[in-house]
Amino acid sequence: MDDTWDCLTLSSACQNAIKDLKFSKMTPVQAACIPLFLQNKDVAAEAVTGSGKTLAFLIPIIDRLQKREETWKKHEIGAIILTPTRELAIQIEEVLQTFLKYLPHFNSLIFIGGTSVQADVEKFYKNGGHIIVATPGRLEDILNRKNSLINMANCVKSLEVFVMDEADRLLEIGFEATLNTILSYLPKQRRTGLFSATQTNEVENLIRAGMRNPVRISVKEKQKAANVIQKIPSTLTIHYMICDHDEKLDQLVQFLRDHKNQKVMIFFSTCVSVDYFSAALAQILKKHSISAIHGKMRKKRNKIFSEFRKKNKGFHWVLQYDPPSSSSAFVHRSGRTARIGNTGNCIVFLAPSEDAYVQFIAMNQKVPMHKYPKAVIEASVLPKLKLISQKDRAVFEKSMRAFVSFVQFYAKHECSMIFRLKDLDFGCLATGFGLLKIPHMPELKKKQITNFTPVDIDVNSIPYREKSREKLRQQKIFDGIVDEKKKYKPKVVAWSKNKNKKESKKKRKENKKLGQKRKIDEMSAEDFADLKNLDDDYRLLKKQKKGKISNEEFDKQFTGSVEEM
Template identity: 55%
Template sequence: MEHVTEGSWESLPVPLHPRVLGALRELGFPCMTPVQSATIPLFMKNKDVAAEAVTGSGKTLAFVIPIVEILLRREEKLKKSQVGAIIITPTRELAVQIDEVLAHFTKPFPQFSQILWIGGRNPGEDVERFKAQGGNIVVATPGRLEDMFRRKADGLDLASCVKALDVLVLDEADRLLDMGFEASINTILEFLPKQRRTGLFSATQTQEVENLVRAGLRNPVRISVKEKGVAASSTQKTPSRLQNYYMVCKADEKFNQLVHFLRNRKQEKHLVFFSTCACVEYYGKALEALVKSVAIMCIHGKMKYKRNKIFMEFRKLQSGILVCTDVMARGIDIPEVNWVLQYDPPSNASAFVHRCGRTARIGHGGSALVFLLPMEESYINFLAINQKCPLQEMRLQKNTVDLLPKLKALGLADRAMFEKGMKAFVSFIQAYAKHECNLIFRLKDLDFASLARGFALLKMPKMPELRGKHFPEFVPVDINTDTIPFKDKIREKQRQKLLERKQQERTENEGRRKFIKNKAWSKQKAKKEKKKKMNEKRKRQEGSDVEDEDMEELLHDTRLLKKFKKGKITEEEFEKGLLTGGKRTSKLDLGALDLEGDS
């Protein structure tokens, strides 16, 4: 189904509850988006749906409203411990966001309880909360939900609680599978009743999603919604109100361009995407130091307990900068984001579209900018063809200030900053080497010297990718980096203790090695002397009267006999050789030597 027009909530064939309509008005949604007007009626008529729509098109309300309406229309009311609906989503942030939206619609209906199960929280506390408060609607990430099904030892029999399940929703289904949750999803599906309504929502339709549709949905209605003004032949995946730009600059110019851009737009709200957690940590600190009078926050996947708090705080800000990885690329709805800046292109093309989709959401305008190295410029054509995502060029900004010396000075002043820079550089190269589009993003074409200058490194790190390479265009600092202290006095004190302990161990090991070496040499000498004495003793015990000269003559005669037996010399030569050996063969009993076949 394509080009479904917007419509009023009152025009739905199945009328919505007055309190649901009231919640929609409070949230500021006077009419439906195309994906909502296409999906909600089908969902409410007991149909399974597989919906594909561009990011930012209002998919969350497309399943939240039917869930509330379906549970309201149940003949048998849900008990506290019965689960009527489950919403599964790939990230904690998206789960928190859905839970927040859902709360607006369950608030007028105290008979419904909802619960959020995500990573980064104590699972034992989640179990106790469910026992105490129930959870008619569960919003969860796949890993935590699977874990809850296995927690029978804690007194939770979730498999029994889901027997009354009416609705299952898989949100951002393509990302669920991208992130390796397929096994968890399959395990969860085994616990759920077959008689249910299932909704599968995604921005892109992949083969893995198609396989999931076949496995989890019964005769689904497929919905593919495009925005007005987009040609039927087009498969554009970004909102039409999104202005997409790219900027080509060298690796050692990129940071200066970013800072200049952000300094000139302090009153706006921005997301800045980096390829790795280490890059977020490093450049987040760098921006905090160099872009003043603006709130700067960082989020990445390795944060366990801070993520939810930071996410919620940033959503409330009128202006600010969120430095993040792709953990914030999918489904996250942050109000009024003006610019999405991609400092590093993502590892796969679909993530590019999802990053851009954090702005220009649900009818609003927005802009996105990706920074590219000169060798990466062909990525523009690739995105236009592969993702139907055309980009306009943005020229380099003029009058930028070179801030790399200041960034280098931060590393010299604080070991924490120096180490963050080294880790960021290493992680960037490792991520670059794994890029999905490796015909464009080729590690061998990277200008490592320019890249190291762009990271304001004090020296090149030791890593396999740089082994055997020389970088005359990169000049390391003329100091011993081991002497750079931590600004944090406690950390520096711990580091000094560690250095002392290592030095002590090194000294002890050197002494031990020296001692072992001397001992081994003396043992070797003693062994030789012992062998010599044993030989002399054996000779004495055997009573041998054969002198050295006689022994040499005996060996000479033996060699001649071997040659004669092998036919290498004649009998005449043999006899002559015995005579010239210095003594007659009377000393050698030739008959006693059985040398046949000796070789």
Template identity: 55%
Template sequence: MDQKWDDLPKRLRTCTRKTIDRLNFKLMTPVQAACIPLFLSNKDVAAEAVTGSGKTLAFVVPILEILLRRETPLRSKDVGALIVTPTRELAVQIDEVLGEFLKEIPHITHQLFIGGNNPMTDVNKFMEHGGNILVATPGRLVDMLNRRDEGLDLTASVKALEVLVLDEADQLLAMGFQRSLNTILSYLPKQRRTGLFSATQTKELEDLIRAGLRNPVRVAVKERGAHGEEVNRKTPASLMNYYMIVESDQKFNHLVAFLQLHKDEKHLVFFSTCAAVDYFTKALKHVLKKMQIFCIHSKKESRNKIFTSFRKMKGGVLVCTDVMGRGVDIPEINWVTQYDPPSSSSNFVHRCGRTARIGHTGSAIVYLRPIEETYVSFLSINQKVPLVEHVPPDDVPDHTAALKKLMLHDRAMYERGMKAFVSFVQSYAKHECSLIFRVKDLDIAKLANGFGLVRLPRMPELKGREFPDFVPTEVDPNTIKFA
């Protein structure tokens, strides 16, 4: 059962409670009720909780309380707290939450260190305004720690550190940031409170806990059912998870029909590769001209702007890969659609966890081919995720002919489609569930027709094979003009 904020053993400062009330967080979630008292009693915390459980406030609130209770206030360039996250989008989101609280605490400052910005801009901002709380991605933080030649001695600033938080710690390791984390830890004082937050537990994570935390209290928050009973599942009980069995050549048609049916709602649509995101974003814009469709894999400098804009919208579609699958909190996502299943089953949980966050309801659907249907049982056993079948509607309009026509009139779309197809097949061949997802079982003709291809690309996976059900268009690609 969720607890009241007044139930905390140590009463929160008025300025903290004022923001909590203004943001309408009436009750603590279980992970908040478990972690906040531990932080405030000088404990290191290693927390495992389902995605969407309110982990951000579980460390933001105690960070603020700890810094407010210092005997001597922090100077402008003293870094009292450091929050490290795997992605820029998650860092932006946490920084926004911090900003809401710091409206009531103007003497505590914060800075955001993420890639995609000019490093010297970050250096100058810190030199001018300081930063008592830093929210950072690992690569940019290591860069900032090595900027002494530009007059920034961040290594001296972090000697005042009271709290370190590693958010989405399992993803930090999965994305290859182990060396960066070791570098960061080497600069930090040993006498600190450390919080490690994760949705899954791995051997690598256990190694990080042993290296970075001192006698941590382990918190594992279980999901509860409608009657308060503990439920052994890794997604929120308020999330409805569906699957749809559909052939490769009909997937795009069903996606378009689904988005049209729910045109006033907010969607995340996941693809397996960046090339597929690029191609299908253009394809959806061509077919769904009246819907707002965004792509998160644009240039780095505009990615933050797209993410921020989409978060403020009440409807629309954001097409993305797993970069958006961890920790990111976009308000009121109604549907998460997994056009391609992710390469790992744990990412399935994190993708669909972008909806039904912190007590809200939401729905997710994954498109599977008939040969992939056993993945439903695999998820139920391996990830404790129950799925309900969503029967595909009959006679959805065919849009793949429009894609073929577009390819023949735009060389850029032709090249995008070929690249997307190749990247998908290569990604499929590397799927961790290789007994279910096997390239040799794919109906290549139906797959190519589903991509709207006018001819098959040359690639090793197709060498020596014939596909009589795919009828190529007789066209010299060099004669197709760029639109």
């Protein structure tokens, strides 16, 4: 396959934009998808994260919109690009602007959270938008809204191209119903492109529902040494570090000190953990520039992300402080570095009881991982973290909420066969979070907590560092609005309510079992066999770990099971 741009008949605008972007030749996914898109085919492409998918759909969009004989009206939407996150939408819009600066008669708009829906509609009414880059929830709101200014549903009737980028992530984070609503507004006579890093049953259902006889493309990369197909770029190396929960923060801080001139992205399990650890790191690493961003932020989120992107180009390292709840999210997060031929590295921190995750990812996602050595820590930062909490109530409260949210995250982890709550050392975890005391929570009921020493202070006396906030707190205590002594005690619920709650929980559990049974009944024989093989592989891993079988016996049985799959 010819991977030079000369093999395509592109407009001067596209040629100039490609020169500006400094892409000398096409990536495999671009070489496979662009010619088909230009031939008016629907395309369903599976390619590793960071393989250059953006140009694979932007160039055909520009080409198709330029070729229409009728002049595009101000409020006619010719193309929609749907992405799972605001950050990805912003990145796509930036690349799109490189093309549109050579096409002044075309307009684009970005529809994402952070502003009101009405503000987006007004912006569209004033400026128009032939190409829309949007997140699903915002686009659904705009299409559903009956607006006095303009009927947005009418504006998509001339749509030429609809693209779903990172479709597996769109479905994974619960946008299936939203996508169906959006598709109901779009004309049937359109070209559709679906791009994903992983192929799931949900993606397959979306292909059948939203595309007409698509050409399926699967662009894989081979690991040269073992000739194994993998789902990450060949320029990306994924590491894992085995360390106890009370060592993680020290290892993270030391890593950041050792890589202070490099751009690093750190993923935590919950929004509250992002708030807490970013506040803590900002005080521990005062010479570092630290930005925090998560899904519950509104206006600040877009601004912070834009500022972060301006600092340097590309991420040198991605650190996954906690293993994400799904294996596909692990691949997507890792792929934030090593994009379009650039080298990159990722580290995931694992506790000793979680080491089977390495083999799980290797089997489930075909992603090899390499052990990363722990750094020698001369002085722990945990005592300093406790002092920070003692001086600022805001940090203390964040630490408590972060701990609770992590335990809840752990309890609901998709890979529950590895991340088991009963294996979690709560005392060691609390120490690693720099807690002054352990909060009351149902998961800790009747648990014997070891490896934790509470600080001998009255936590109710800890003030807010912000004087105005502390003054308000003291006033509320004086007025009897807040009783600090009761703030961290479990709530006593009436017996009748507890009974109703238990009955409701029991019913939900029964419904869940029925749903799981129905899913198994609806499974194809092939799907059921895959599920069984995965379960067998995990049991084999457990036997090897406990010394019940030798390494040679494990290799023999495991290789046999993989060949059968």
